Amino acid sequence: MESYFIENKLSELQPQMEIIADDIGTNGYSSTRLSELGFIIKAYDLHSKEMDAFTDQSSLSRKERKLNLPFTEEDIQQAIKPYVSKILSGGQVAIITNLEVFGGDSILIGQPIRSEGHLIGGLFLIKLVSDYSSAQTGFYFTIILTASLALILTLYIIYRVIRSMINPILDMTSSSEAMARGEYGVRVQETGYGExxxxxxxxxxxxxxxxxxxxxxxxxxxxxxxxxxxxxxxxxxxxxxxxxxxxxxxxxxxxxxxxxxxxxxxxxxxxxxxxxxxxxxxxxxxxxxGSSAIQKVNTSPAQLMERLSTRFTVLAEDMDIRFTITENAYHMPDFFGHEDRIEQVFTILLDNAFKFTEPEGKVTIDANWNDTCIYLSVTDTGMGIDMEDLPYVFERFYKSDKSHAGPGTGLGLSLAKEILTQLNESISVEATGTGTRFIFTLHRSIKS
CATH class of the missing domain: 1.10.287.130 (Signal transduction histidine kinase, dimerisation/phosphotransfer (DHp) domain)
Structure with a gap:
């Protein structure tokens, strides 16, 4: 950067030197304040004698001008001596070189002076590179400050972008570790971008x-x-x-x-x-x-109801319970199912109803239907089921008495529900206030 800075100054000064040389050649003098800025600027004729060619120095005596120079006239002439012949032969010099008499690298520019096309002298400018140290320091400070601000801004943008990517990854890592510990209630934010x-x-x-x-x-x-x-x-x-x-x-x-x-x-x-x-x-x-396949066929309910009536009427008389099959149940439409399995479901529900119905109680089979389904019910006037027990009556080994001391295996209702599930039917239970009602469905026969 130092080299770039000095070369940039050299390229700025060379055009100015050409203008000054043209002014001297045309008018015999030129106006410049370069000497006041610390530049050594001299014009010499063909006999290497200094020309009084700068109007801004005309008010100063030669002695005073010498006092303002940082080096002696001999030092200056010794410094430019290797380049005088080139300038006086019409060439140009614009270099950065080490001038031993000045003790360091310097800018040296030499420009021929022509008047009406004839070479009449040479113009020289010398500037120590070290004189630009303060300017270079400011330049460096500006560059460093700009670069630092750009770096900070870039890092901030990168941080914001990476954070939006890293945070979801960290959340997912934490969630994965929680799952590995058996904690499955954790969730991650679904705010990440794209993938x-x-x-x-x-x-x-x-x-x-x-x-x-x-x-x-x-x-x-x-x-x-x-x-x-x-x-x-x-x-x-x-x-x-x-x-x-x-x-x-x-x-x-x-x-x-x-x-x-x-x-x-x-x-x-x-x-x-x-x-x-x-x-x-x-x-x-x-x-x-699923090892017990159930084949469904169109079935008439008449014989099924007769068998249920014959079987449970005797039991009802022995237990002094009134057993009724309604006219709707006797004359319900044909259903699409398995007769033996449906009889098994009825047997389970009726056994359950008789078991929990007191003497002089009532057990009833009823039916109603629509265009697609038949709804069959078995209702008793027994002790009923507590509301908190209703959701669990179809579980295996469920018994309303928590001591499991009552009759039965506790598997009957589970078996009935599983049979109806295999037949793609449903069953439910409700408390009637005076007993219990079980309701299950049968799909009506499929017409060929």
């Missing part, structure tokens, strides 16, 4: 799915634990009873035949309960695994 925004959205989707899978896994684990606990509970009671009665019989603690027969009947009853529980579990497992 970063897409990546943030994808990461949030992944986090949501992992959270859902985690919750499902926890729920499945809880279901597994409840299932094992319920199975254990359901098996423990009849097995303990069978074992106790068997030990009593084996130890000959009963001597009367009537007591033995009572124990034999109890063992048989508990064995049948165990068999029913195991059968229900296997049936539910087959349905849920």
């Amino acid at each position: 970063l925004g897409d990546l943030a959205r994808s990461l949030n989707i992944l986090t949501s799915q992992l959270e859902q899978n985690h919750q499902a896994s926890l729920k499945l684990e809880q279901v597994r634990r409840d299932y094992v606990a319920n199975v254990t509970h359901e098996l423990r009671t009849p097995l303990a009873s069978i074992r106790a009665m068997s030990e009593t019989l084996c130890d000959n603690m009963l001597v009367d035949e009537e007591g033995k027969q009572r124990f034999y009947h109890s063992i048989l009853h508990e064995s049948l309960s165990l068999q029913r529980l195991i059968n229900d579990m296997l049936e539910l497992s087959r349905l849920q695994s």
